[in-house]
Amino acid sequence: MLTVYPILEKNDLASKVYRYVIAAPDIVKKAKAGQFVILRLHEGGERIPITLADWDMQRGTVTLYVQAIGKTTTMMSMLKVGDFLTDVVGPFGLPSHVEKGKTFVAVGGGFGIAAIHPIVRANKLVGNKTISIIGARSKEMIIMEDEMRAISDEVRIATDDGSYGTKGFVTTILKSMLEHKEPVDVVLAIGPVIMMKAVSDLTKQYGVKTLVSLNPIMMDGTGMCGACRVIVGDTMQFACVDGPEFDGHAVDFNLLMARQKMYSPQEKISMEIFEKTCRTQEHRETAAW
Amino acid sequence: MNETTQPTIKKISNKERMKIPRHAMPEQEPLVRAKNFFEVPLGYTADMAMEEADRCLQCKDPKCIQGCPVNVKIPQFIFHVAMGNFELAANTLKETNALPAVCGRVCPQEEQCETVCVIGGKVEPVAIGRLERFVADWERASRKVSLPAIPRSSGKKIAVIGAGPAGLTCAGDLAKLGHSVTVFEALHKAGGVLVYGIPEFRLPKQIVEAEVQYLEKLGVKIQCNFVVGMTRTVDELMTEDGYDAVFIGTGAGLPYFMGLPGENLNGVYSANEFLTRMNLMKGFEFPNNADTPVPMAKHVAVIGGGNTAMDAARTALRLQWTEKVYIVYRRSLVEMPARKEEIHHGEQEGIEFLLLTNPTRFLGENGWLTGMECQKMELGEPDASGRRKPVPINGSEFVLTVESAIVATGNGSNPLINKTTPGLTANKYGNIIADESGKTSREGMWAGGDIVIGAATVIKAMGAGKKAAAAIHEYVTAKKK
Numbered sequence: 001m002l003t004v005y006p007i008l009e010k011n012d013l014a015s016k017v018y019r020y021v022i023a024a025p026d027i028v029k030k031a032k033a034g035q036f037v038i039l040r041l042h043e044g045g046e047r048i049p050i051t052l053a054d055w056d057m058q059r060g061t062v063t064l065y066v067q068a069i070g071k072t073t074t075m076m077s078m079l080k081v082g083d084f085l086t087d088v089v090g091p092f093g094l095p096s097h098v099e100k101g102k103t104f105v106a107v108g109g110g111f112g113i114a115a116i117h118p119i120v121r122a123n124k125l126v127g128n129k130t131i132s133i134i135g136a137r138s139k140e141m142i143i144m145e146d147e148m149r150a151i152s153d154e155v156r157i158a159t160d161d162g163s164y165g166t167k168g169f170v171t172t173i174l175k176s177m178l179e180h181k182e183p184v185d186v187v188l189a190i191g192p193v194i195m196m197k198a199v200s201d202l203t204k205q206y207g208v209k210t211l212v213s214l215n216p217i218m219m220d221g222t223g224m225c226g227a228c229r230v231i232v233g234d235t236m237q238f239a240c241v242d243g244p245e246f247d248g249h250a251v252d253f254n255l256l257m258a259r260q261k262m263y264s265p266q267e268k269i270s271m272e273i274f275e276k277t278c279r280t281q282e283h284r285e286t287a288a289w
Numbered sequence: 290m291n292e293t294t295q296p297t298i299k300k301i302s303n304k305e306r307m308k309i310p311r312h313a314m315p316e317q318e319p320l321v322r323a324k325n326f327f328e329v330p331l332g333y334t335a336d337m338a339m340e341e342a343d344r345c346l347q348c349k350d351p352k353c354i355q356g357c358p359v360n361v362k363i364p365q366f367i368f369h370v371a372m373g374n375f376e377l378a379a380n381t382l383k384e385t386n387a388l389p390a391v392c393g394r395v396c397p398q399e400e401q402c403e404t405v406c407v408i409g410g411k412v413e414p415v416a417i418g419r420l421e422r423f424v425a426d427w428e429r430a431s432r433k434v435s436l437p438a439i440p441r442s443s444g445k446k447i448a449v450i451g452a453g454p455a456g457l458t459c460a461g462d463l464a465k466l467g468h469s470v471t472v473f474e475a476l477h478k479a480g481g482v483l484v485y486g487i488p489e490f491r492l493p494k495q496i497v498e499a500e501v502q503y504l505e506k507l508g509v510k511i512q513c514n515f516v517v518g519m520t521r522t523v524d525e526l527m528t529e530d531g532y533d534a535v536f537i538g539t540g541a542g543l544p545y546f547m548g549l550p551g552e553n554l555n556g557v558y559s560a561n562e563f564l565t566r567m568n569l570m571k572g573f574e575f576p577n578n579a580d581t582p583v584p585m586a587k588h589v590a591v592i593g594g595g596n597t598a599m600d601a602a603r604t605a606l607r608l609q610w611t612e613k614v615y616i617v618y619r620r621s622l623v624e625m626p627a628r629k630e631e632i633h634h635g636e637q638e639g640i641e642f643l644l645l646t647n648p649t650r651f652l653g654e655n656g657w658l659t660g661m662e663c664q665k666m667e668l669g670e671p672d673a674s675g676r677r678k679p680v681p682i683n684g685s686e687f688v689l690t691v692e693s694a695i696v697a698t699g700n701g702s703n704p705l706i707n708k709t710t711p712g713l714t715a716n717k718y719g720n721i722i723a724d725e726s727g728k729t730s731r732e733g734m735w736a737g738g739d740i741v742i743g744a745a746t747v748i749k750a751m752g753a754g755k756k757a758a759a760a761i762h763e764y765v766t767a768k769k770k
């Protein structure tokens with residue numbers, strides 16, 4: 001049984017997105033598409049949830065894609081191969097609901113591309129037709145294109161600036177598919193809340209079943225704290241144990257967006273202090289030379 | 290010592306003995322401690338402890354022992370204290386109580402051992418809990434922690450799920466009997482409510498850590514970051530990983546919300562979330578030594594009247610930016626389930642108690658809590674619990690200005706194990722059904738603590754862990770490989 005979790009591979013992809021391969025043999029045995037882990041970098045560190053983008057049974061490793069946006073994820077971006085994470089625990093959440101005999105369209109934005117990856121693969125494995133729509137601001141920020149091509153019958157790409165694929169958003173592509181009556185049975189959307197909301201609003205008009213994977217602030221991941229509560233339909237659900245996947249047409253996205261801002265002022269303070277100390281450290285390192 | 294004869298400690302009569310006043314507990318000054326996280330009671334000195342021990346009559350029929358859920362040999366350990374034999378006192382305590390430093394601090398002694406102390410009827414009872422704490426602290430400080438002789442390995446493997454007081458006690462007892470024990474804990478630290486719920490100023494975490502280290506010295510393996518039901522199911526532990534028996538001590542970790550309008554506004558927390566952020570994640574050291582943020586509210590309301598509510602209120606008060614903390618409780622002070630000592634400490638520190646008051650909705654602006662509408666209550670007829678039922682007074686609504694509200698109205702049981710263990714029966718509240726010894730509906734599986742009896746006490750959880758350990762020992766010993 002491992003008590004530390006070494007980083008075996010790390011790649012700097014795009015727009016502050018990093019890929020990590022981490023040894024976590026206990027987790028790999030049970031990993032399923034749609035689940036996530038919670039990790040902590042060091043004593044005193046925060047517990048942050050990250051989706052399982054991939055895993056390797058033989059090597060006992062999990063693959064994570066992490067976007068550096070605040071203190072913890074930025075600190076993580078500074079770790080190197082051979083460094084250890086203090087804690088990695090999981091898998092958490094219910095596995096994605098996979099139905100056979102469907103045309104499955106997955107929409108991913110930002111780290112959401114990594115999150116749709118195992119779910120698209122699971123759909124491919126049961127014989128579903130899989131179409132992946134991935135989007136980013138511009139060409140350099142598209143991640144996992146090859147991996148997605150390997151498991152999708154079709155990959156469609158949208159960039160905001162039109163530097164690659166269709167100019168526009170992922171919803172631009174989805175909308176045109178729905179308008180042209182292309183067969184679509186199930187849509188899955190994972191990414192920024194605003195994107196999941198836009199996708200859900202769109203598919204609702206066409207009556208197409210839509211799944212979203214919610215990313216509220218979490219702590220324990222076991223249903224003990226209620227920090228991750230979301231409203232779906234009329235009921236309160238804990239995203240860590242009842243989700244993270246829910247019916248996109250029933251989710252209260254506005255509440256989710258508001259709750260994600262719960263600690264914005266504190267997160268800002270944390271980041272400022274961190275940047276200051278980082279800079280002095282860099283300064284010290286260069287001074288030493 | 291021959292325990293059948295009544296030992297004489299100091300040659301004085303019982304009458305004189307009863308004239309010795311109960312020794313007060315030295316404490317940090319209320320207004321000083323209200324802004325720090327150090328422990329509130331400072332503990333007896335050796336002299337104070339010996340003086341207090343002199344008050345015990347060494348009864349032939351010591352009622353106090355029956356008042357203790359694990360039947361600590363109270364007169365015996367107190368005798369050793371009075372004689373200054375603290376090491377013997379510690380050994381006596383540990384025969385029945387695996388966590389004396391914890392129990393001496395958090396047991397509701399006034400409802401257990403001390404309430405039945407014979408002298409209690411006439412004068413104040415012997416301060417059993419404070420003496421217990423003294424002995425355990427002395428042992429830790431003097432590093433005289435002695436390890437019991439461990440029998441040869443039995444070759445049996447036992448899995449304990451949950452590192453709370455129930456699981457830790459069960460693990461310790463089984464290890465002492467020579468079994469190979471692994472404790473699986475979902476969080477990154479062992480201790481259960483002792484580390485995530487009960488605050489530092491009431492139970493320093495270093496004490497819990499020392500107790501966990503003691504278990505490790507006994508040979509217990511503690512595997513944190515392991516969620517049974519997710520990382521592995523109970524059945525997989527037994528059929529694939531070769532565990533001969535399992536003890537489930539997963540506690541009452543499911544927060545109840547009140548179903549009131551506005552309870553998902555930013556600023557409304559479950560007590561579990563707030564306390565976990567503060568204790569387990571050390572949020573009170575944010576942003577310097579801890580990365581987990583905590584609410585920055587000037588005015589805080591805590592809803593509820595139990596230990597959890599008192600802990601949340603006193604913790605919130607200690608944050609430097611908090612100016613005012615209210616306890617909002619729908620019954621009166623007499624009905625409050627929290628320990629009297631905690632209520633008293635809270636009052637001293639400046640917490641305002643709004644009794645016979647119930648929240649009706651949370652008010653907010655732009656998604657953030659700005660206030661809580663409350664209603665005054667009056668006491669009516671006794672309800673099923675025998676307590677007088679609070680009934681709302683019409684038209685008594687008022688608004689309390691708060692930026693943070695902490696809901697501490699109780700915990701249910703976490704369904705994760707039940708959902709992932711077929712055939713394990715639970716009642717309608719999700720509590721696992723177990724007999725006196727903790728035996729469940731599934732062969733080889735025992736359960737105890739809050740997961741069986743609902744949110745209760747540390748010592749009851751320990752008692753359950755102990756009974757189950759004895760039954761598990763019998764079971765695995767009889768079982769053929």
Ligand SMILES: Cc1cc2nc3c(=O)[nH]c(=O)nc-3n(C[C@H](O)[C@H](O)[C@H](O)COP(=O)(O)OP(=O)(O)OC[C@H]3O[C@@H](n4cnc5c(N)ncnc54)[C@H](O)[C@@H]3O)c2cc1C
Binds near residue numbers: 071115
């Ligand atoms: C189920 C789930 C799966 C996720 N999968 C991924 C993933 O695969 N890759 C990825 O890059 N990100 C993922 N996230 C988001 C990731 O957890 C946050 O980006 C991270 O916690 C930010 O931490 P920080 O300290 O760097 O930033 P901060 O500055 O602390 O926070 C930035 C924003 O991140 C969110 N956040 C902060 N703390 C938490 C927390 N404890 N839990 C959840 N959200 C938080 C908040 O909305 C906050 O405003 C996932 C979130 C959830 C809930």
Ligand SMILES: Cc1cc2nc3c(=O)[nH]c(=O)nc-3n(C[C@H](O)[C@H](O)[C@H](O)COP(=O)(O)OP(=O)(O)OC[C@H]3O[C@@H](n4cnc5c(N)ncnc54)[C@H](O)[C@@H]3O)c2cc1C
Binds near residue numbers: 486596706
């Ligand atoms: C804030 C607060 C204050 C309290 N104050 C007092 C007091 O002053 N005096 C007193 O006597 N009692 C007090 N209590 C009650 C007391 O703490 C509990 O009754 C006691 O801790 C129960 O012990 P337990 O071992 O059953 O469970 P817990 O202490 O809850 O421990 C259960 C452990 O199991 C782990 N777990 C859960 N599910 C899984 C899983 N699937 N896999 C692996 N691990 C899992 C949890 O993470 C946890 O660590 C208080 C409770 C709270 C919440």
Ligand code: SF4
Binds near residue numbers: 360363393396403421
């Ligand atoms: S364990 Fe608790 S109830 Fe038992 S003697 Fe000690 S303080 Fe009293």
Ligand code: SF4
Binds near residue numbers: 353354363406415417
């Ligand atoms: S009942 Fe009181 S006086 Fe008698 S032995 Fe117990 S603690 Fe001492």
Ligand code: FES
Binds near residue numbers: 239
């Ligand atoms: S993260 Fe605590 S209940 Fe979901």
